[in-house]
Amino acid sequence: MLTNEEVVDLGMPQAGTQPAAPSPSDEPPTAVDIGAEAAFAGPASPFEYRFDTLPGAEVDDGYMADEQGIRQALHAEGIPAGVASLGHYLVQQAVRNGIPDDVTLEMGRRTGEAELARRHGEKAQEVIRQARAVFSRLDKRNPAIGDMLVNSGVANDANFIESLARLAGVRGGR
Numbered sequence: 001m002l003t004n005e006e007v008v009d010l011g012m013p014q015a016g017t018q019p020a021a022p023s024p025s026d027e028p029p030t031a032v033d034i035g036a037e038a039a040f041a042g043p044a045s046p047f048e049y050r051f052d053t054l055p056g057a058e059v060d061d062g063y064m065a066d067e068q069g070i071r072q073a074l075h076a077e078g079i080p081a082g083v084a085s086l087g088h089y090l091v092q093q094a095v096r097n098g099i100p101d102d103v104t105l106e107m108g109r110r111t112g113e114a115e116l117a118r119r120h121g122e123k124a125q126e127v128i129r130q131a132r133a134v135f136s137r138l139d140k141r142n143p144a145i146g147d148m149l150v151n152s153g154v155a156n157d158a159n160f161i162e163s164l165a166r167l168a169g170v171r172g173g174r
Helices: 061-077 081-097 102-141 143-152 160-172
Strands: none
Touching: 061 102, 061 143, 081 143, 081 160, 102 143, 102 160
16 A cells, blocks of 8 residues: 555656556546446336425326326436436425526526536537437427426526436437
């Protein structure tokens, strides 16, 4: 084991030696592993998505039917449980804090775009484009998902947008 008194030379390779092959960690952060698609796969069944009841919601047959429709759409699109859980958590926070009005939603959109620009620079618009592709497919399967994400402000959250964009990137834009 190394101690702070030992010296490790990480300098130039000695003459006659070949430089080490790049390790996987030397790849750019956007590189896709062969197994990445499997890691981003959705659950095997719509019933594997775990959602707590939204605050103040009356759990009746209509609520259960809506939730089942959302689960079916998420499953059909192959949305990973972690991405669905992040979206659900953010929706719960919005419900607890009060659904934002149009001015607050616009402020959230600008804040989200600014955060993505800070994180991704010139590639921010590509991240948004990829996330929109996944969002659009979900919205077509079940418009209630799109309405819920837009009206709660979740569709403006930089972390949620990045999650959808990563999903699109791993699946090659599908």
